[in-house]
Amino acid sequence: DARGTLLSPKYKSKFNRLAKIHRSLTTSYERNLWIALPNLQRLQKRLGIPDPVAEDALRIYTQTVKKKLTMGRSIDTLLSASIFAALRVHGIPRTAEEITKVAQIPKKKVIKAYRLILMEVLPKLNMRVQHFTSERYVDKFNEELKLSMKCRNIAVKIIKKARESGFNSAGKDPKGIAAAAIYIGSKICTENRTQKEISKLARVTEVTLRMRVKDLQRYANMVD
Structure with missing residues (x-):
């Protein structure tokens, strides 16, 4: 043992088994990260994620492995959820659909893993996610559709006017x-821009878009 005392055959056998298990776990942990890192780099490149976000995604993912949250979940599912969490920590409004489409992982699995990370991992790392308002998504969509700042400002004013007038957005997707x-x-x-074009970009159905247009149309007349 640590004091130099010879171990009895019984305890020596037990010690060897524990050492073997420890080596196995270490190897499993390292093997997991060995596979995960290039996958993370691939997703970072395809999604155009900044380095600081990718670094935090790796920290989050590493913690999920350390906490043994990998059971029943694939590496790519947890990586996608870690990326989604890191983006929200940094206040970057990327949708889960954007990530799952590139990663080719079912959205339901990624969201489930994300919720687990939210409860079990982020508090441990002293990380907090930012919640995105509709206005934040307006900025994102406006830029991607290459619309003018005038259009962006009108869209924001419509949302603000709706909120001031008592529009109930509870349960409605901000996107x-x-x-x-x-x-x-x-x-x-x-x-x-067509409804089809905008709904595809926003990852919402055209039916949902038409419903929200109907909700907001009345407030457009109140905007200066």
Whole structure:
């Protein structure tokens, strides 16, 4: 043992078994990260994720492995969830659909893993996610659709006017509200974008978009 005392055959055998288990766990942990790191780099490149976000995603993923949260979950599922969590920690409004489409992992599995990370991992790392408002998604969609700042400002004003007037957004996806405001704004600015184009970008159905347009249309008339 540590004091130099000879171990009895019984305890020596037990010690050897524990040492073997420890080596196995270490090897398993290292093997997991050996596979995960290039996969993370691939996803980072394809999604265009900044280095600080990728570094935090790796920290999050490493913690999931240390806490043995990998049981029944694939490496890519946990990596995708770690990336999604890191993006939200950094306040970057990327959707789960964007990540799962690139990673080719079912969204339901990634969201389930993300919720686990939210409860079990982020507090341990002193990380907190930022919750995105519809206005944040307006900025994202406006930029990706290459619309003017005028259109962006109108869309934001519509959302704010709706909120001030008592519009109940509880239970409604902020992406859908943002998409509807952008659609209405693009019409007002004569920078027309189709519902199909906007719903595809926002990862919401055209039915949802039409419903949110109907909800917000009345407030567009109140915008200066």
